[in-house]
Amino acid sequence: MAHGKSFFTKILILRSYLTGIEQYIIDPEREYQKICNKLNGTYIQIGANSKTYINIFDIREESQEDGNGYLASKINKLVGFFKLIFGNIDEEEKAILEEKIIELYETKKINFEDSSLYKKDEKTVNIKPVFKESKDMPTLGEFYEILGKDPKTKQMQIKLIPFVKGSLNFFNHQTNVILDNLLIVADVHDLGEENLAFGMYLFTEFFWDKIKANRRIKKAIYLDEAWRLIGVTSNKEVASFIYKIFKTIRKYGGSGVAITQDISDIFSLDGGIYGKCLLNNSNIKMFFALEEENIKILEQNITLTEKEKIEIKSLKRGEALLFANQEHVLLKIDNANFEKEMIE
Ligand SMILES: Nc1ncnc2c1ncn2[C@@H]1O[C@H](COP(=O)(O)OP(=O)(O)OP(=O)(O)O)[C@@H](O)[C@H]1O
Ligand SMILES: [Mg+2]
Secondary structure (H helix, E strand, O other): OOOOHHHHHHHHHHHHHHOOOEEEEEEOOOOOHHHHHHOOOEEEEOOOOOOOOOOOOOOOOOOOOOOOOHHHHHHHHHHHHHHHHHOOOOHHHHHHHHHHHHHHHHOOOOOOOHHHHEOOOHHHOOOOOOEOOHHHOOOHHHHHHHHHOOHHHHHHHHHOHHHHOOOOHHHOOOOOOOOOOOEEEEEOHHHOHHHHHHHHHHHHHHHHHHHHHOOOOOEEEEEOOOHHHHOOOOOHHHHHHHHHHHHHHHHHOEEEEEOOOOHHHHOOHHHHHHHHHHHHOOOEEEEOOOOHHHHHHHHOOOOOOHHHHHHHHOOOOOEEEEEEOOEEEEEEOOOOHHHHHHHO
């Protein structure tokens, strides 16, 4: 139900823009286009006719996670991505999938040695090593070929057909965009209901690397309709990646904004552990109007007084109950006329 979550987010983006914060938005509903244009942001749209590509196989200089090597970090993320496509696979299938990913990178002379991610050029010996570029990375089409060679992965290969040859073939390209703008909106609306999560994951990973690039710059990432990535239809790898981003983004001078309507959904995956983690790691939580049944679910995860329960139920559009540390405050989201004109 439309109670003003996205409207508030747009106001937040607008005001943060004025303070020079770098902002990354994943937009499943195509509703951030106007604000993006008004603020001269970069708008990337992916879908059947898109000409802008981001390659899910890219390993970037910022891609390393938790002291794992580059390839190991990438494999984790790719397994999450492929599980979104293949559905939940068992341990054996996962092991085979990893083996094939390793084989794929091997064709580009990339292996578990981090030094393999740097260009080897006689002339540049002793000069600062150069990290491999997008054009040095494998593509989904090449992965598809590898999966086809082994009967054990034939089924996986078949599931990749739309991504390689069909309507989703923008996944089968090397990255061709350089993104350097204070505001970047990734419009994944054209992917359609059933494919949204793939695009959201692609951009989440991409934006995460951008966020890690420079700790001194303030930045924020916005995930509207977040339930698509941490809800029941998602998977553990993806949910824990999102959770990790929200947990550690502060270290990189960033903030994360996750917006969701569907409370029951985010508290469903794996007994609600991801929804709970996200909620507990948020410094600021805002609740817009909720129905009785959703308040019951919320209550199991956060302490609410009787009065607050009544308040949440009777909130009007543009009103919210804000939780910041121990403070609970009722608030009304107001705007100047020119602000409304810029976002709607
Ligand atoms: N604080 C506000 N002041 C004025 N108008 C508002 C306010 N909040 C919301 N609106 C109006 O209500 C409409 C719907 O709000 P919004 O899109 O933010 O809902 P939502 O909570 O994101 O809904 P959904 O769950 O469908 O994504 C907006 O387009 C806007 O016109
Ligand atoms: Mg919305």
